[in-house]
Every structure is written in structure tokens, then in C-alpha cells.
Amino acid sequence: GVLINNPMEKLCDEYLTSGDSAILLVAISERISNSDGLEDVSNVLLLDKYQPVLAQLGWDLISLVIPRLPPTESRGWELLRTTTTLCSPKEMCLALLEQMSQLDNIAVFFKMMKPLQAVVLKLRTVSVVSALKEVAPLVSAALRGFEGQGRPTDNAHGEEAGESGDEERSGDVEVSTRGTLDDDLACNGLLLSVEFVAPFVDLSKSLTEHKTLLQSQCSKFLLSIMDYPLISMKHKMAAPICTQIMYHVVRCRVGALQLLQGEWPGDGEGGPPALGVAFFAYLLLVDHMEQSYLPMIIRKDYLLHVVLTHFKTLLQRSESRVMSKGLALLNATLVPAHSLNSNVLDDPRYVETTELLCRVMVNCPHKTLRERSMKMLLDFINLFDAPGRYKLYRSLCHSVKHSGLLGLLIFHIKNEVDVALRCGGMDSPFLGHSLVPLLDTTFIVRDDEDLLTDSDRIMGALNFLRFLLIRDKPGSNHTTVWTQASSLVRRFTDPLRRALYTIKMHAREEIAKTEQGLMMEPAAAAAPVLTVEVSGEVLPEVSPKDELQALHSALQRLDMIECVLVRVEELLETAK
Numbered sequence: 001g002v003l004i005n006n007p008m009e010k011l012c013d014e015y016l017t018s019g020d021s022a023i024l025l026v027a028i029s030e031r032i033s034n035s036d037g038l039e040d041v042s043n044v045l046l047l048d049k050y051q052p053v054l055a056q057l058g059w060d061l062i063s064l065v066i067p068r069l070p071p072t073e074s075r076g077w078e079l080l081r082t083t084t085t086l087c088s089p090k091e092m093c094l095a096l097l098e099q100m101s102q103l104d105n106i107a108v109f110f111k112m113m114k115p116l117q118a119v120v121l122k123l124r125t126v127s128v129v130s131a132l133k134e135v136a137p138l139v140s141a142a143l144r145g146f147e148g149q150g151r152p153t154d155n156a157h158g159e160e161a162g163e164s165g166d167e168e169r170s171g172d173v174e175v176s177t178r179g180t181l182d183d184d185l186a187c188n189g190l191l192l193s194v195e196f197v198a199p200f201v202d203l204s205k206s207l208t209e210h211k212t213l214l215q216s217q218c219s220k221f222l223l224s225i226m227d228y229p230l231i232s233m234k235h236k237m238a239a240p241i242c243t244q245i246m247y248h249v250v251r252c253r254v255g256a257l258q259l260l261q262g263e264w265p266g267d268g269e270g271g272p273p274a275l276g277v278a279f280f281a282y283l284l285l286v287d288h289m290e291q292s293y294l295p296m297i298i299r300k301d302y303l304l305h306v307v308l309t310h311f312k313t314l315l316q317r318s319e320s321r322v323m324s325k326g327l328a329l330l331n332a333t334l335v336p337a338h339s340l341n342s343n344v345l346d347d348p349r350y351v352e353t354t355e356l357l358c359r360v361m362v363n364c365p366h367k368t369l370r371e372r373s374m375k376m377l378l379d380f381i382n383l384f385d386a387p388g389r390y391k392l393y394r395s396l397c398h399s400v401k402h403s404g405l406l407g408l409l410i411f412h413i414k415n416e417v418d419v420a421l422r423c424g425g426m427d428s429p430f431l432g433h434s435l436v437p438l439l440d441t442t443f444i445v446r447d448d449e450d451l452l453t454d455s456d457r458i459m460g461a462l463n464f465l466r467f468l469l470i471r472d473k474p475g476s477n478h479t480t481v482w483t484q485a486s487s488l489v490r491r492f493t494d495p496l497r498r499a500l501y502t503i504k505m506h507a508r509e510e511i512a513k514t515e516q517g518l519m520m521e522p523a524a525a526a527a528p529v530l531t532v533e534v535s536g537e538v539l540p541e542v543s544p545k546d547e548l549q550a551l552h553s554a555l556q557r558l559d560m561i562e563c564v565l566v567r568v569e570e571l572l573e574t575a576k
Helices: 007-018 022-032 037-045 048-056 058-068 075-086 089-100 106-111 113-120 125-144 166-170 180-206 211-225 235-251 256-261 274-285 300-315 320-332 342-346 348-363 367-381 386-399 403-423 432-442 455-471 485-520 544-573
Strands: none
Touching: 007 022, 007 037, 007 048, 022 037, 022 058, 037 048, 037 058, 037 075, 048 058, 048 075, 058 075, 058 089, 075 089, 075 113, 089 113, 089 125, 106 113, 106 125, 106 180, 113 125, 113 180, 125 180, 125 211, 180 211, 180 235, 211 235, 211 274, 235 274, 256 274, 256 300, 274 300, 274 320, 300 320, 300 348, 320 348, 320 367, 342 348, 342 386, 348 367, 348 386, 348 403, 367 386, 367 403, 386 403, 386 432, 403 432, 403 455, 455 485, 455 544, 485 544
């Protein structure tokens, strides 16, 4: 038991007599700075006779006690709960929020959600809404504290394997994991956050006044939890938490389309983090959680229109698992081929979608995601009618700089022209004068052209031109290629011929020089003489023998370009 002559008891008695709190608060501060001090102080202050001390000094006591609380249950936690019960709910709400905003210990932060919930539930509805607005960003910030601590990390070699269950179906990328303790803490924090808001969802269902306002705020709170770390967790770990969140979101009775479109009723303020809403869209449309939440009848082209914003949010991230969710979300909302009118491209998000897919194809280190993005790009372009596909190809040919991707685009433009020629109608934008701007963009050699770096684009353009010259006879000239023959020679084939001559001559000189060096010093053939650094990482050293092999490969590539160029030049000669 507690000794009668405990100094802390004496100071509490003096405070109750004099009303001077300064000496008592200093003593409490000094005592709890010791390892077992908080336990001793709590034992005294929790005595029934000192409840007036807690009621009168609640704000000051909380500011002293909370920074000393351990992450596990203790008498200090009992003291906190008792104090918040005895004091004014509004005052305690402000005090708890102030202390929580300064906490470094994430485990303590989430353990404080329960006493905070008890305090907020005592407030009037308008004050509850205000409190939830304050709590949501604090919870989001605390959850982001788990980002990079035990979160899934990309495999260093860029290899992926499909996950089991729903993630394998939706194509989520498997990456290595570490730090199971942090994963458990993150899951616990997420569950406590959901438990925190659940009673307020219940409360909103029973209200008549401020009902919509509270429902909207609860929805925002729930969707803000769906940001990090939840969106980057493995499916097995995240699914139970997502199920709970989606259940409560539906109970808030804010329409699914309202949430997806960012139309928030009630307070006129902005919505939750964009990433949280994007993950909500993924769970609803890809994992089919609470699918009955969607309207019974909804046009799929409208759903695609709504989802584009969330696709962009997901694909702008660098994490492979998040990007994979973006691709799965877009795939789930694709409409039948050729069903979209080109007029919808007045919305810049459609063109932006193709550019984002191209960015993944070029920059993503994961082969699986690059391949999925390539397929998605072609499927997405194919959603549009011919004028729409023409606009997208023309836009991409201007914006894309990667040679391999430009080669792919040129190949599919060639296929579009082939289909238009076989159909025989001249109303296609891939025939006649409307094709000219696309040809001008494709058939050009810049003064600073690096033929080896841009070889994929050059080869694609040459094969396209050869196809046009063979497939579209001079007497037909459906593609206007024969009308432009002299221009093509001036802007494309002649500059390409000159550039080929120069670079091939340089390559042969380098080969001769390297071979001569190897003949003079055979022992140096395998010795590394060249190192290359990319983004701060030193690549394997290159020996003279490897350098010679690379030069021969480059020369072979240039010979291939020249071979096709010769055939194109022969065909163009017939136009003279």
C-alpha cells in the first residue's frame, strides 16, 4: 500500500488546502523523470481522495504524464484515463490532440486513440466533426511513420513473382519484405484507427441534425487511413483491414460515385489524401469489396472517365506494388474496343494516361510492369475510334523520346495504315492529307542524330516507309507518300545516308585501332581498361576484347539499317 507520510500525498493535501498548484506540479515533474516515478505518482493521484486534483489540474497533468507513458499498459495509462474522465471533454480533447501531435513513439500514439475516442464521444456533434478533422491528419502522419520501416521493398534485381489470392488475379507485384515487427505495429495502428472511428459511424446513423456532415467526415477519416502504409502492404496482411474499412465506408452512406469523383457533401472542404481514394477505387472495382455499393446501372465509359484521376495518382508513385494496382484499376474499367469517340480527348487526362503508361514502360525497373504497361497502352489506344487513335499516336510521337518506344509506336501506326488501305475507304485519318503530319514527324533525321542510340526508331521508320512504297502504288497514292517522295529524300533518306557513312567509317577506325592494340599486346585482351558509372553506380569494367565485340555489334546494326535504306532508296527512284 501507499505510505501515509508519502511526500507526494502531503503536497496533494497542501494543494487542496491552498489551491497553489506550482509546487505540486514541479514535484510531479521531477518525480516522473525517474525510471519508476510515473508509477509512484500514479499510485498517489489515483487515490479517491485526490480526484479533485485530477479534475482541477487535468491539462497540466496530461502534458507531464503523456511524454512518459510506456507503450504497454501501466498505472500511468490508468491515470490518463481517469483524468480524462474527470475533466471537461472539450478541454481534454484539445489537450490530448496537442500531446499526440508532439509524440515520437508511434505505439504510444495509437494506444492513446482509445482515451481520445472516449473524450470525443462526449462532445456535441459539431464538435465531434471538428475533432475528427483534427485527428485525421495526425493519424495519417503517424501511419506514414511506418513508411520505409519494414515496408515491402523492391527486389534489388528487379525480379517479381505473382502473389497468391486476389493479388495474383489483379497482377500485383510480389517484392521482398523485411521487418515483421514493424508490420505488426503498422497493422495494429491501422486496426486501432478503424476502431476509433467506428462509434462515430454508428452515431451518424442515429442523428437527425448534422447527419450528413458527420457521415462525410467519417468517410474522409476512413479513406485517409487507406494511404500509407496500407496501400503498400501485402494482400494477405492488408485484406482484413481493408474489409473493415470498406464496411464502415458503406455504412457512412455517402454515394460511391461521390467518393470516386471527390464530391464531398456537407462542409465544402477538400477530401482525404488522393492515394487513399485511389486505393478505395481499387478495392471497389478490382477486388470487388462491397461491390453492391456501386449503382446498379452505370455506364462503363463514365466509370473509366472517373477512374482516370485515381489511375494517375497510383501510377505516379515509384513503388512497384502501388503502380501495379494502378494498372489493374485501369484494366478493370476498359470499355469495348473502338467504342470511345475522339471528342472525349478534349479531356487532357486521356492523353496524360497514355503518357504515364509510356513513362512506366521506359523508366520502371520491373520487367513485369513494363510489359503490362505496354499491353495496357495498346489496349487503351484501341478503345478509341480511328480519329481518336490518330490523335493519340500523333501526340505520343511528339512527346515520347525513347527510341525503342517510338519504334513500337511507328510499327502500330503502320498497322493502322495497313488496315485503312485494306478497308478501301478514304475517310480514315490514317490515309490522305491527314496522314501527312504523322509522316513528317516519323520520317526525319536530326542534325545531332545518334544512329546507334536511335536505331530502333530509325529502323521502325525505314520499315514503315518501305511498307508504304510497296503497299501504296504510285497510281493510287492513298497515303500521299508518292507526292512527298522528293521531300522524303531531302529530309530523311539523304541525311540518313550521310550519317551512316560517317558513323560507319568511325566504327571501322575504332575496330582497326582496337585490333591493332590487341595484336601488339595479346596479354591485355582480357584486362579491364574502361569503367562506366551510371547514377553513381560503377558498372562492370570493360576489357579491350569486350569493347571490340561491342564495336562489331554496332557495325552489324548499322549494316542492317543500311540494308533497308538501300531498298527504300531503290523504291523512291521509281518516283523520278
